[in-house]
Amino acid sequence: xKVDLEQTPESQAEHLAQTRINLAARALGGDVLSxxxxxxxxxxxxxxxSDPVFLPExxxxxxxxMDGWESRRRRDGKNDWVIIRLAVTGSxxxxxxxxxxxxxxxxxxVQLEYIASDTDPDEKTLWQLLAExxxxxxxxxNLITLARPARASHIRLTMIPxxxxxxxxxxxxxxxxxxxxxxxxxxxTAAIMNGGRSVDCSDSFFSSMQNLLLPGRGxxxxxxxxxxxRRQGGHDWMVVRLSVLTxxxxxxxxxxxxxxxxxxxxxxxxxxxxxEQPDDNTQWVTILPEQKLHAHRxxxxxxELENTGQLYTHVRLNIFPDGGVxxxxxxxxxxxxx
Ligand SMILES: NC(=O)NC(NC(N)=O)C(=O)[O-]
Numbered sequence: 001x002k003v004d005l006e007q008t009p010e011s012q013a014e015h016l017a018q019t020r021i022n023l024a025a026r027a028l029g030g031d032v033l034s035x036x037x038x039x040x041x042x043x044x045x046x047x048x049x050s051d052p053v054f055l056p057e058x059x060x061x062x063x064x065x066m067d068g069w070e071s072r073r074r075r076d077g078k079n080d081w082v083i084i085r086l087a088v089t090g091s092x093x094x095x096x097x098x099x100x101x102x103x104x105x106x107x108x109x110v111q112l113e114y115i116a117s118d119t120d121p122d123e124k125t126l127w128q129l130l131a132e133x134x135x136x137x138x139x140x141x142n143l144i145t146l147a148r149p150a151r152a153s154h155i156r157l158t159m160i161p162x163x164x165x166x167x168x169x170x171x172x173x174x175x176x177x178x179x180x181x182x183x184x185x186x187x188x189t190a191a192i193m194n195g196g197r198s199v200d201c202s203d204s205f206f207s208s209m210q211n212l213l214l215p216g217r218g219x220x221x222x223x224x225x226x227x228x229x230r231r232q233g234g235h236d237w238m239v240v241r242l243s244v245l246t247x248x249x250x251x252x253x254x255x256x257x258x259x260x261x262x263x264x265x266x267x268x269x270x271x272x273x274x275x276e277q278p279d280d281n282t283q284w285v286t287i288l289p290e291q292k293l294h295a296h297r298x299x300x301x302x303x304e305l306e307n308t309g310q311l312y313t314h315v316r317l318n319i320f321p322d323g324g325v326x327x328x329x330x331x332x333x334x335x336x337x338x
Pocket of ligand 1: 040062063064065066070073104105
């Protein structure tokens with residue numbers, strides 16, 4: 001997935017959504033804690049995974065139904081705000097303030113603040129500035145890139161002065177927290193919650209490669225990675241950057257919900273690379289030779305693994321020829337932990 005240098009705000013936002021981790025994602029455990037006012041449209045909509053829609057005919061008892069968070073028109077000179085608890089304390093890099101479909105009712109500007117705390121904020125909490133007053137456009141996926149990443153657990157978004165925002169996405173990175181593990185306990189270093197991240201794939205026509213690394217099992221077929229039907233030969237693949245240098249002991253390939261479209265078989269390779277995304281010169285080593293896959297089930301590969309004595313930074317899942325996989329787990333030991 002190459003970055004298009006002529007990117008529009010829309011394609012830039014889409015690229016972030018495909019390649020970065022949204023620390024506020026509800027699928028990871030992000031939540032909306034409170035807000036000053038959500039008279040027209042509920043605060044919880046801010047974290048919906050779906051793209052916002054506009055239904056011209058749909059009205060509620062309060063006014064126009066809107067797919068987002070929307071407050072009343074303020075007449076008191078104050079501002080509206082909402083507080084988000086991130087799924088995990090992480091390093092925040094870019095915030096997307098998506099005002100799609102809010103045309104005559106978007107805020108003029110927003111301000112963002114943060115804290116890094118194990119407990120939820122209260123009235124006495126001292127918030128720190130993340131991004132000072134920034135103008136936002138109506139009906140746009142506004143991207144606010146921070147000058148410096150900030151470690152945050154909670155975000156306060158202020159609309160100046162009022163209005164509606166469809167979605168909020170907080171892009172950043174997660175680090176593996178070793179203190180949460182017992183000594184000698186293996187860990188899934190591909191899991192998003194442990195700092196793993198999908199960095200590249202051949203195709204993600206139906207659903208995102210990041211879904212493969214989400215917690216728990218997939219809720220439906222969309223909650224996985226699915227490619228289009230291949231007509232020109234070849235095969236599909238995706239690359240995960242593990243959170244730490246890992247000695248791999250077990251891998252899992254879960255085809256849950258993929259019944260008429262699971263891949264016929266798979267192989268897995270691994271490499272060691274200092275780059276975020278390994279290039280064409282990377283030496284990949286096969287760690288799992290060809291294995292038959294089956295519909296709608298989790299496959300655990302333990303004894304079938306090869307070259308497991310080495311330490312790896314990246315893993316490539318090859319699926320033949322195409323299809324869908326719900327989850328992918330890479331369980332092993334962090335270098336120096338054995
Ligand atoms: N047509 C509207 O959207 N009006 C109002 N908003 C809603 N949701 O009804 C407003 O005042 O912003």
